Amino acid sequence: MKKILLIICAAILICGCGSEKLATQELLNVSYDPTRELYTAYNEQFKNHWENELGRGNVTLNQSHGGSGKQARAVIDGLEADVVTLALSYDVTQIKNAGLIRGGWRIKFPNNSSPYTSTIVFLVRAGNPKNIQDWDDLVRDDVKIVTPNPKTSGGAQWNYLAAWEFARRKFDGDENKIRAFMKKFYDNAAPLDDGARGATNRFQSGVNDALIAWENEALLAKKNAPDDYDIVIPSLSILAEPSVAVVDSVVDKKGTRALAEEYLDYLYSDVGQEIAAQNFYRPRNQEILARYSDIFKPLELFTVDEAFGGWVKAHNDHFADGASFDKIFKHE
Numbered sequence: 001m002k003k004i005l006l007i008i009c010a011a012i013l014i015c016g017c018g019s020e021k022l023a024t025q026e027l028l029n030v031s032y033d034p035t036r037e038l039y040t041a042y043n044e045q046f047k048n049h050w051e052n053e054l055g056r057g058n059v060t061l062n063q064s065h066g067g068s069g070k071q072a073r074a075v076i077d078g079l080e081a082d083v084v085t086l087a088l089s090y091d092v093t094q095i096k097n098a099g100l101i102r103g104g105w106r107i108k109f110p111n112n113s114s115p116y117t118s119t120i121v122f123l124v125r126a127g128n129p130k131n132i133q134d135w136d137d138l139v140r141d142d143v144k145i146v147t148p149n150p151k152t153s154g155g156a157q158w159n160y161l162a163a164w165e166f167a168r169r170k171f172d173g174d175e176n177k178i179r180a181f182m183k184k185f186y187d188n189a190a191p192l193d194d195g196a197r198g199a200t201n202r203f204q205s206g207v208n209d210a211l212i213a214w215e216n217e218a219l220l221a222k223k224n225a226p227d228d229y230d231i232v233i234p235s236l237s238i239l240a241e242p243s244v245a246v247v248d249s250v251v252d253k254k255g256t257r258a259l260a261e262e263y264l265d266y267l268y269s270d271v272g273q274e275i276a277a278q279n280f281y282r283p284r285n286q287e288i289l290a291r292y293s294d295i296f297k298p299l300e301l302f303t304v305d306e307a308f309g310g311w312v313k314a315h316n317d318h319f320a321d322g323a324s325f326d327k328i329f330k331h332e
Contacts, residue, residue, distance in 0.1 A: 027083065029062070033153065068155070115267035119237045121213060122212060125209065135235075139181055155213075162236070244264045
């Protein structure tokens with residue numbers, strides 16, 4: 001009898017400790033600038049999914065937002081993110097290279113660990129008074145634009161690459177003409193904001209004629225102030241694929257791996273995909289995407305792999321210290 005009682009007591013203690021651990025779990029999602037609204041809505045649904053549908057105990061979900069490159073650096077420097085949901089795969093790769101994420105992260109989740117996509121469009125003043133229609137118009141002498149800094153913002157890198165590829169096709173690969181186009185582009189944009197949301201806020205304050213924006217940022221601005229803005233779809237843009245990953249070193253330390261993996265996996269569920277669409281990100285689920293065809297207009301898109309040989313090469317050629325952007329911005 002004494003042995004039985006000891007076994008029962010031990011079982012109670014073990015179960016109690018397990019329940020306490022589940023009840024106190026916290027997760028930090030370190031994300032990029034324009035995803036505040038997306039993850040506020042998503043976290044509410046995921047909390048219900050984790051606590052009520054799965055019965056895994058209480059959870060506290062925290063968010064951190066900023067320019068994607070700065071956010072990646074913050075994680076490398078010690079910000080204990082359980083998951084990162086950043087603007088581009090290169091930023092996640094940098095965290096991996098720092099030893100915080102294991103290799104193979106891009107095949108951990110579907111679609112190269114990119115649960116939703118976006119693209120780059122132009123947000124202009126209502127009525128489009130400068131008649132801005134395509135990338136050519138952004139380098140006119142009478143047009144001023146707003147775009148973030150590619151050295152700190154992932155969205156800004158998508159903007160840069162979309163403009164560069166347009167110029168490359170326009171000028172049949174003539175490097176001198178491409179660089180002249182890009183110099184004029186950034187002459188019309190200075191000063192540059194640190195992140196996409198900061199750029200949006202500055203444009204909404206009345207500065208300049210056009211915002212080069214994530215599609216979701218432009219659609220959100222139009223929703224919030226329908227009489228103030230119009231959206232211009234350029235003839236060519238880029239398929240932007242924001243990336244997600246579990247930060248292995250953190251979840252192993254905190255014991256939150258199951259929570260972190262479920263958090264990212266649930267982005268691919270019908271609920272997660274609906275939330276993405278409702279917040280103006282293009283869902284990967286084609287049936288759900290089709291239901292929002294009045295919002296997401298078709299346009300010609302290219303990928304970083306197709307035009308630039310992948311993100312590592314794109315970074316080294318254009319965004320590394322002393323690479324093309326630095327030379328263009330400094331007029332070297």
